[in-house]
Amino acid sequence: MDEVRCSACPLRPLPLFIEHSGAELALVQSLKRREVHLRAGETLIHEGQTDAPLFTLRSGWAFRYKTLSDGRRQILTFLLAGDFIGVQQKMGDASAHGVQTLTEAQLCVFQRDALWELHRQSPSMGFNITWLTAHEESMVDDTLLSVGRRSAEERIAMLLIILFKRAAALQPDGGTSGVPFPLTQQHIADGLGLSLVHTNKTLRKLERRGLHHIEDGTLYLRDVNALARLADLYGDGKPAPRPLI
Incomplete structure (x- = not known):
């Protein structure tokens, strides 16, 4: 190649x-x-x-x-x-x-x-x-804040919205067709300090509330504003322009 x-x-x-x-x-x-x-x-x-x-x-x-x-x-x-x-x-x-x-x-x-x-x-x-x-x-600091102070729902809401925004910034359509989401529930649990069972239950709870949907390795956000409020997100979560080495 x-x-x-x-x-x-x-x-x-x-x-x-x-x-x-x-x-x-x-x-x-x-x-x-x-x-x-x-x-x-x-x-x-x-x-x-x-x-x-x-x-x-x-x-x-x-x-x-x-x-x-x-x-x-x-x-x-x-x-x-x-x-x-x-x-x-x-x-x-x-x-x-x-x-x-x-x-x-x-x-x-x-x-x-x-x-x-x-x-x-x-x-x-x-x-x-x-x-x-x-x-x-600063991203590690945000993770520490989530693990130390946010509830399971707030942690997962934060992770979903931040990763969605980061991945969407790499797509020409800005994420309107969803974004790749290769994380397993174990990855989410390991990133947020949750048990696998708690992660599974919380993801299903948020999906039933119409906040997000994950299908075939693709993440769709159904209600960005509600997720941001739940996560107590500072700003809109959109990544700032950055250097590329």
Whole structure:
């Protein structure tokens, strides 16, 4: 499969991503090492790995997670196309989390020293890295708020609306035909600190109230305003324009 040049990346024309200069694109292209295509359920970064490269998720879904010694898993964030993966690991340190694909995924691969080169050669791109890192930290903060203070209904309402808005921003129709939703109920439970039984009951309860519908791996929101009120959502949940590395 022929590799896609950064200037021809199919994500760049989307309104979600800010426009970069020709020099910035050339710098990113010079730091890109290869592309990889993974199947669903493959591990991209192992917990404790010390040599993990950096990735940009070009298509598909993935998630960051941590596990306890007995195998219990907490999903930290769900990753969609355009997300920059691996920057949380410090140079030479072991990765404190793992990353696994939810679906088939295409990724662009960068060596870890690309971080130094982006900061050294382009302060604007270095700022973009900082922005992306802060943005992902804010998503983890939102998850912590949900797990610590929201009820099961509020947690799931928040997850549905945020993931719907993020996925819709990657579609030309803005989600009017629904958005892909590859999460199983176990993924939802692991992301929100709920039992599988409680997750199942709450999803069915929200669907009976006409708030959402999931069918054949597609999520439809039936009443966005009601979901937002239930989740106590700050703002409209629509992702802000962002850099694309």
